[in-house]
Amino acid sequence: MRLENKLNVLQKQIIQCRKCLRLVDYLIEVKNHPPRRYREWEYWSKPLPSFGDPNASVLIIGLAPAAHGGNRTGRMFTGDRSGEWLFDALFRFGFANRPNSVSREDDFALKDCYITAILRCAPPGNKPLPNEIENCLPYLLEELDLLKKVKVIVPLGQIAFNQTLKALRRKGYEIPPLSFGHGKAFSLQASHSQLRTLITTYHPSQQNTFTGKLTRPMLHKIFKMVQETLEDYD
Numbered sequence: 263m264r265l266e267n268k269l270n271v272l273q274k275q276i277i278q279c280r281k282c283l284r285l286v287d288y289l290i291e292v293k294n295h296p297p298r299r300y301r302e303w304e305y306w307s308k309p310l311p312s313f314g315d316p317n318a319s320v321l322i323i324g325l326a327p328a329a330h331g332g333n334r335t336g337r338m339f340t341g342d343r344s345g346e347w348l349f350d351a352l353f354r355f356g357f358a359n360r361p362n363s364v365s366r367e368d369d370f371a372l373k374d375c376y377i378t379a380i381l382r383c384a385p386p387g388n389k390p391l392p393n394e395i396e397n398c399l400p401y402l403l404e405e406l407d408l409l410k411k412v413k414v415i416v417p418l419g420q421i422a423f424n425q426t427l428k429a430l431r432r433k434g435y436e437i438p439p440l441s442f443g444h445g446k447a448f449s450l451q452a453s454h455s456q457l458r459t460l461i462t463t464y465h466p467s468q469q470n471t472f473t474g475k476l477t478r479p480m481l482h483k484i485f486k487m488v489q490e491t492l493e494d495y496d
Contacts, residue, residue, distance in 0.1 A: 266316045272401065273311035276382050281397040285383040292329045292384065293489040306336035306366075309383050312405060313337060314376030319492055320357060321409060322348075322416040323402070323426050326381035326390055327466065337366040338377050347466035347481060348418075355485040376412070378405055380425045388486055395425060402429050413495050414488050415458055419465030426460065444476070445483060447491065459491050 263271075280286055293307040310327045324344075327333045331342025339345030352358035361420045363370035381390045381398050406412075406429060417426040420442045427437055434452035440460075448460045463476075463484045470476040479492060 265408060269312075269316055269405075270409070272404055273313075276309050276311050276401050279309045279382065279398075279401075282383065283395045284292070284391070285385060285394060287382060288329075288386050289333065292333060292438070300330055301332060303334055305334050308336075310336070310338050310379070310381075312376065312378035312438060314372040316376070318372070318374050318376040318409060318413050319411055319413045319495075320375045321339060321405075321412045321415045321487055322375065322377045323415065323422050324377065324379040325419055325422050326379055326388065327384045328388070329384040335365055337363065337370075338379060340364065340366060340370070343468050343471065344413055344466045347471060347476075347478070351478075351481050351485050354482065355489055357485070376405075376409055378402060380422050383398065399425070399429060399432075402426075403490070406430070406433055410456075413456070413458060414459050414491050416463060416484065416488065417460070418463060419467070423460075423462055430458075430460075444480060445487065447487060457495075459493065461487050 279440045289307040293305040295302065296305065310332050324338060327338060328342045330340045331345060332340055335341040339348050346362055349358055349363055353361040357373055357375040359371045380395055415426060417423040423442045427440065430450060431437055434448050434454055437450060440448055442462055444464045445460065446462045449457060450460055451457045461484060464470050466476055466481060
């Protein structure tokens, strides 16, 4: 089976997942009680599939969909402020064909980049439970197997960073204790796998961007690092 077909099969499994009853109930609640500005929307309200270039060199790992962002539109980071920051940076550095996306029906596309997440359902209060993260982890593990050309991994925020390290350890990467911080780069390798570089960043959440903890130049620095790292691989 072709790689793209294998990824499509996996995404269909993700969309049909009902492992976490708390999240299933919450998605129904969100769909039935949208804010006034979104009452005309037909909410997606299912686990969100990953998307992007199957032959990507760059893998971006978010935490979880936003209740009225990706959970509404059906595409990760689409329709919320975090996505506006992320997609603008990806476009600026050549990893996307346009600077923003508002719907899964628009022509937004990633180039040499793939976006996934630790959790595929929007959690209440944007706070997933440990067992919910564990239930979702097999999907990320399978993506790490399928996306064989990935050279650079960018987890967004500290929770995604910690869970990415857990996933890589399960894939045989011998990783010492690493400290999270914005703009760090770590070279990681398993005996059976290629060298991969982990580049860390604060999450482009409204909490971080409104307070100035993350600025646009800081986020642009991350993708400049990504570009330079890919050049080193070449």
